[in-house]
Amino acid sequence: MTGKRLAPWRVLGRSLELDGSPRIRVWKEEILLPDGRRIDDFWRVDVPDYAMIAVETEEGQVILERHYRHGVGDVTLTLPAGGIEPGEAPLAAARRELLEETGHKAAQWRALGSYVLGANGRFCTVHLFHATGARKVAEPCSGDLEETEILLVSRKEALAAMRDGRIAVLSCAATLALALLGEG
Amino acid sequence: MTGKRLAPWRVLGRSLELDGSPRIRVWKEEILLPDGRRIDDFWRVDVPDYAMIAVETEEGQVILERHYRHGVGDVTLTLPAGGIEPGEAPLAAARRELLEETGHKAAQWRALGSYVLGANGRFCTVHLFHATGARKVAEPCSGDLEETEILLVSRKEALAAMRDGRIAVLSCAATLALALLGEG
Numbered sequence: 022m023t024g025k026r027l028a029p030w031r032v033l034g035r036s037l038e039l040d041g042s043p044r045i046r047v048w049k050e051e052i053l054l055p056d057g058r059r060i061d062d063f064w065r066v067d068v069p070d071y072a073m074i075a076v077e078t079e080e081g082q083v084i085l086e087r088h089y090r091h092g093v094g095d096v097t098l099t100l101p102a103g104g105i106e107p108g109e110a111p112l113a114a115a116r117r118e119l120l121e122e123t124g125h126k127a128a129q130w131r132a133l134g135s136y137v138l139g140a141n142g143r144f145c146t147v148h149l150f151h152a153t154g155a156r157k158v159a160e161p162c163s164g165d166l167e168e169t170e171i172l173l174v175s176r177k178e179a180l181a182a183m184r185d186g187r188i189a190v191l192s193c194a195a196t197l198a199l200a201l202l203g204e205g
Numbered sequence: 206m207t208g209k210r211l212a213p214w215r216v217l218g219r220s221l222e223l224d225g226s227p228r229i230r231v232w233k234e235e236i237l238l239p240d241g242r243r244i245d246d247f248w249r250v251d252v253p254d255y256a257m258i259a260v261e262t263e264e265g266q267v268i269l270e271r272h273y274r275h276g277v278g279d280v281t282l283t284l285p286a287g288g289i290e291p292g293e294a295p296l297a298a299a300r301r302e303l304l305e306e307t308g309h310k311a312a313q314w315r316a317l318g319s320y321v322l323g324a325n326g327r328f329c330t331v332h333l334f335h336a337t338g339a340r341k342v343a344e345p346c347s348g349d350l351e352e353t354e355i356l357l358v359s360r361k362e363a364l365a366a367m368r369d370g371r372i373a374v375l376s377c378a379a380t381l382a383l384a385l386l387g388e389g
Contacts, residue, residue, distance in 0.1 A: 024271060024354045024356070025354060027271070027272060027273050027280045027351075027352055027354070028273070028352075029273050029278070029279065029280070030273060030275050038223055038225075039222055039223045039231055041222075041233070041246060041248055044246070044248055045231070045248045045250070045326070047223055047229070047231060049225070052275070054350060055273075055352065056352075058350075060350070062225060062228070063275065064225055064228055064229045064252075065275075065276075066229070066231075066250060068248075068323075068326060087208060087211070088211060089211050089212070089213050089214060089239075090324045090325070091214050091236070091247065091249075091324075091325060091327075092249075092321050092322075092323045092324045092325050092326055092327040092328075093321050093324065093327075094213070094327075095213065096211045096213070099324060102324075134367070134368060134370065134378065135370075136373060136374060136375035136378055137276050137277050137373055137374050137375065138276075138322060138323070138328075138374075138375050139252075139276045139322070139328070139374075140274045140275075140276045140277065140283060140286075140374045140376070140377075141274070141275060141276050142229070142252060142276055143275075143276040143277075143278075144276075144322075144323070144328065147375055167211075168211055168212075168239065168240075170208045170209060170211070172208070180386075183318070183383075184318060186318065186319075189320060189321055190320060190321050190322075190323075190324045191320035191321065191322050191331055191375060191376060191379055192324070192375060192379075193324075194318065194320055194379055194383065195375055195376075195378055195379035195382060198379060198382035198383045198386050199367075199378065199382045201386060202364075202382050202385060202386050
């Protein structure tokens with residue numbers, strides 16, 4: 022799958038159009054395409070990278086979180102996830118968020134890949150993990166803004182929630198699907 | 206999975222902080238949390254919704270596109286996808302984009318769900334489809350900015366590309382994983 026040479030775009034200049042650091046920055050870029058055309062206003066958005074985990078307990082149940090998420094505008098089911106601190110490795114962030122949000126530690130960890138959220142605007146990189154053999158070692162203590170309910174459900178129930186819209190955020194559906202697709 | 210009552214956030218006010226219509230708009234919202242706390246600067250980003258398709262040909266091969274994507278900053282493998290025109294249904298957009306980008310029409314279409322890209326900032330809604338029984342009826346003519354190479358690969362090769370980073374955009378990995386996970 023390494024075919025013909027495809028040239029990258031050249032960034033001729035960029036200006037910071039909105040600075041809501043550290044939560045968001047928006048840049049306007051001036052682009053030179055390989056065929057010589059120019060684009061004066063290609064938008065790039067930077068928001069913080071995060072890690073997300075499909076977690077299964079020792080008993081084989083999937084951990085879901087039920088809470089209001091403002092991007093969805095409704096109560097929805099999500100997976101444990103959270104922002105990566107400066108200097109923190111994605112796996113370390115995933116372990117920390119799992120413990121903070123659910124009080125669980127997991128015995129096995131598998132990386133499912135790191136992906137860019139937006140093919141054009143970039144937004145951020147999300148690091149996906151599959152953790153198994155999880156057990157509760159503490160009470161949740163996330164400090165997040167939302168009141169959260171922790172649910173333990175079967176794989177079948179988690180897949181049903183993914184397919185009927187109760188899981189409404191793309192990264193949650195992606196992480197769950199990649200985890201349950203296995204390594205085959 | 207319908208537990209205790211969880212209250213939504215209230216938006217007390219919002220200001221348009223960046224207007225790059227129709228490509229991007231960024232709002233700053235003033236939020237009242239259910240517990241009485243206030244957030245003065247919750248950011249919401251609006252970019253256009255899009256449709257994406259995991260396509261399999263009549264011969265059972267997966268259609269991938271190889272091109273430079275500026276959000277990735279490199280040449281990468283993606284799935285057919287594109288923005289939804291005003292008034293257009295997501296499935297209609299998916300059929301149109303498949304034809305424009307690859308010259309293919311598909312016999313069977315299955316919706317894989319619609320998901321919000323950002324749990325906090327929203328960004329957009331992506332509509333995912335699985336199309337099978339596709340065959341080539343025309344030459345590609347997408348009008349996109351990138352030079353694109355169309356590849357036909359086995360399911361196994363597509364999954365390998367998803368796992369080793371050649372597929373680098375989250376929505377592409379999500380669509381492929383959801384499609385290949387099947388309906389079981």
